[in-house]
Amino acid sequence: MLVFSSSDKGGTGRSVTSCNLAYRLSLIGQDVAYLDFDFGSPTAGAIFEIPTLERGTPDGGLHSYILGKVAEPARVDVRVVTERTALKERPPGSGKLSLFPGDVGGAEFHLTNDHIKKAIDLFETVEREFDVAIVDLSAGRSSALDMSLQAVSPKVRPRKADPIRWLLFHRWTTQHVIAASGLLFAENGIVACATNAGFDQRGFRSMVRTIRTAVPDDTAFGKETTPEQEAWLRKSDDILKGLAKARGLGQDLLAGLTPLEPMLLWREQVIMDVDVKRRLAKRATTKSFDELADRIIHDDAWEGF
Amino acid sequence: MARPAAPGQRHENSDPPDKHRPQVVLGAVTTGLLNTSEPLPMEAARQALALLPGVSPDWRRHPIEQVVSPDLFFGLDCKLAVRSGAQPRAIGTARARAVLTAGHVLQGSASVAVVLDASKRRLPWAHYAARTGTVEAINKADPADLVTGFLHARAGNTLLDLGKTGSYVMSLLDRVPQVDRQARLKTQTRRLLWAAQLVPGTEPEAQVEAGDDGVFRVRMAIAPQLLPTFVDFCEVLALHDWLLAALKNAFDRSARRGRRAEDEIDPALTYLGHIWNPTAHLSSQEMRSLWQALEDEAQLTWEWQSTLTRVRDKVTLLTRKAIEETLHKESV
Numbered sequence: 001m002l003v004f005s006s007s008d009k010g011g012t013g014r015s016v017t018s019c020n021l022a023y024r025l026s027l028i029g030q031d032v033a034y035l036d037f038d039f040g041s042p043t044a045g046a047i048f049e050i051p052t053l054e055r056g057t058p059d060g061g062l063h064s065y066i067l068g069k070v071a072e073p074a075r076v077d078v079r080v081v082t083e084r085t086a087l088k089e090r091p092p093g094s095g096k097l098s099l100f101p102g103d104v105g106g107a108e109f110h111l112t113n114d115h116i117k118k119a120i121d122l123f124e125t126v127e128r129e130f131d132v133a134i135v136d137l138s139a140g141r142s143s144a145l146d147m148s149l150q151a152v153s154p155k156v157r158p159r160k161a162d163p164i165r166w167l168l169f170h171r172w173t174t175q176h177v178i179a180a181s182g183l184l185f186a187e188n189g190i191v192a193c194a195t196n197a198g199f200d201q202r203g204f205r206s207m208v209r210t211i212r213t214a215v216p217d218d219t220a221f222g223k224e225t226t227p228e229q230e231a232w233l234r235k236s237d238d239i240l241k242g243l244a245k246a247r248g249l250g251q252d253l254l255a256g257l258t259p260l261e262p263m264l265l266w267r268e269q270v271i272m273d274v275d276v277k278r279r280l281a282k283r284a285t286t287k288s289f290d291e292l293a294d295r296i297i298h299d300d301a302w303e304g305f
Numbered sequence: 306m307a308r309p310a311a312p313g314q315r316h317e318n319s320d321p322p323d324k325h326r327p328q329v330v331l332g333a334v335t336t337g338l339l340n341t342s343e344p345l346p347m348e349a350a351r352q353a354l355a356l357l358p359g360v361s362p363d364w365r366r367h368p369i370e371q372v373v374s375p376d377l378f379f380g381l382d383c384k385l386a387v388r389s390g391a392q393p394r395a396i397g398t399a400r401a402r403a404v405l406t407a408g409h410v411l412q413g414s415a416s417v418a419v420v421l422d423a424s425k426r427r428l429p430w431a432h433y434a435a436r437t438g439t440v441e442a443i444n445k446a447d448p449a450d451l452v453t454g455f456l457h458a459r460a461g462n463t464l465l466d467l468g469k470t471g472s473y474v475m476s477l478l479d480r481v482p483q484v485d486r487q488a489r490l491k492t493q494t495r496r497l498l499w500a501a502q503l504v505p506g507t508e509p510e511a512q513v514e515a516g517d518d519g520v521f522r523v524r525m526a527i528a529p530q531l532l533p534t535f536v537d538f539c540e541v542l543a544l545h546d547w548l549l550a551a552l553k554n555a556f557d558r559s560a561r562r563g564r565r566a567e568d569e570i571d572p573a574l575t576y577l578g579h580i581w582n583p584t585a586h587l588s589s590q591e592m593r594s595l596w597q598a599l600e601d602e603a604q605l606t607w608e609w610q611s612t613l614t615r616v617r618d619k620v621t622l623l624t625r626k627a628i629e630e631t632l633h634k635e636s637v
Contacts, residue, residue, distance in 0.1 A: 160487060
């Protein structure tokens with residue numbers, strides 16, 4: 001299964017949530033590959049706390065592979081190379097977790113058919129080894145996004161191949177909702193691009209789900225929340241819900257939401273159960289990642305919600 | 306029915322002058338599952354592996370079906386890795402072939418024979434084209450240094466990378482019509498690197514090393530006439546290393562949370578269970594004793610047998626559980 005992570009703006013928590021999803025998916029027994037397609041600023045190495053890959057790899061990452069500079073992209077077993085001790089452990093019944101890093105100093109490129117062929121080969125190779133491959137795209141429109149759509153279009157992908165999920169991450173604010181809706185539905189947006197690549201519009205839209213990130217609840221104001229603040233928050237939330245619905249990002253498209261997690265405000269990282277146990281992270285955060293992971297691998301949940 | 310000429314063989318036959326005799330042969334075997342839902346029947350496999358127009362692949366039916374593509378040659382102009390000093394530049398062609406075992410396990414096997422200190426500059430291409438499967442190194446290099454350099458170098462863009470050549474030959478089969486791209490088993494491609502120093506009249510002696518990176522490395526001193534059987538040995542070792550890794554992976558996956566064990570075990574048993582038979586592929590006495598020495602040390606066959614037994618025990622237990630559940634339902 002291929003899962004694409006997209007967002008309109010930077011700072012939405014797309015990469016950090018995707019890394020956490022990858023980790024959670026591996027915990028529930030899936031073999032997971034994380035493909036860092038954020039060629040301009042690969043960050044997965046830092047999130048998984050791999051010192052040698054903090055800004056991508058110097059030897060033949062995904063960007064070099066797509067450009068045809070290396071025959072095979074670099075890859076690492078996250079549990080082997082991470083500096084974080086707790087992350088090194090592989091619990092019984094869990095699956096593999098591999099990172100295909102981007103390149104240090106990668107950049108945007110002009111898309112050609114050769115790149116698309118490379119991407120097709122890459123996806124096919126990882127799908128033969130892993131249950132789930134998460135492809136983290138850079139914010140906004142990019143060549144990597146176009147390339148991905150073309151590489152999985154029904155024109156080239158075998159009909160019986162595993163399903164594709166397209167995730168759109170956005171923060172739960174007015175600006176972000178508007179921007180995300182634009183990225184998906186605007187004239188040159190993702191849906192238009194997908195139609196160009198050979199998807200039929202309805203078919204593609206059924207693959208798309210949104211994830212609302214860093215959604216505050218009424219604890220966000222602190223311990224002594226005034227009734228006025230509570231009322232204001234509820235009202236703002238309702239306004240946002242109305243806006244999202246009007247912009248086509250309503251409940252029917254919602255895969256889930258992640259709560260505002262203070263730990264992630266300081267440092268993008270994998271939130272582990274041990275962080276909850278030590279009372280550093282919120283239980284709600286890991287729970288939301290677990291729910292998302294569970295939804296991603298179950299077709300019925302995908303069709304139903 | 307015979308397997309095709311292995312790397313280096315033609316040189317021995319054509320008996321070149323001493324200066325152009327290769328001192329080192331380097332190779333890599335990449336092994337993976339052919340991307341099909343069912344194994345290719347013999348006829349389809351022979352069609353698929355006819356990678357060179359007009360040349361039919363070699364094949365045998367017993368004791369296990371195996372088809373070997375004709376040799377393909379790839380032009381090279383690259384650096385050779387060494388431990389110290391300047392990297393020699395090597396120009397010539399690499400020899401590569403695809404081997405399909407049991408219609409399902411695909412190998413890309415590539416090699417080059419290295420002639421050291423052959424010339425001071427690059428010669429016209431016709432010179433190299435006439436010496437297939439050979440590269441000539443400009444500048445001097447120590448053969449032992451080349452062997453270590455090749456086996457342990459980090460991949461780089463300008464360095465000789467025969468694993469890449471093998472992968473490329475394998476990828477040629479991804480697009481043939483007989484391959485449906487619907488493999489039922491999750492597997493990882495694995496790699497074996499080998500390097501042989503050719504020493505006339507020497508007794509074969511091999512060092513086999515299983516690296517942390519999952520790569521087998523075989524280093525050997527060998528008499529030139531034994532080289533083809535040594536290449537067979539490396540391909541057999543790569544095949545069986547892959548089989549063991551694939552079966553273990555399937556067993557590991559069958560114990561995952563939220564997964565039906567039989568979905569993993571069924572294809573693994575059906576497609577891989579019957580292939581293990583290392584000595585069947587080794588025709589020469591020297592290589593059989595080499596394999597025996599490896600078995601004494603690493604006990605690969607014992608490990609395969611015990612893993613297979615675990616898998617089958619699991620099937621038995623699952624069956625018993627299923628029967629009990631059915632009986633329980635009926636009695637309720």
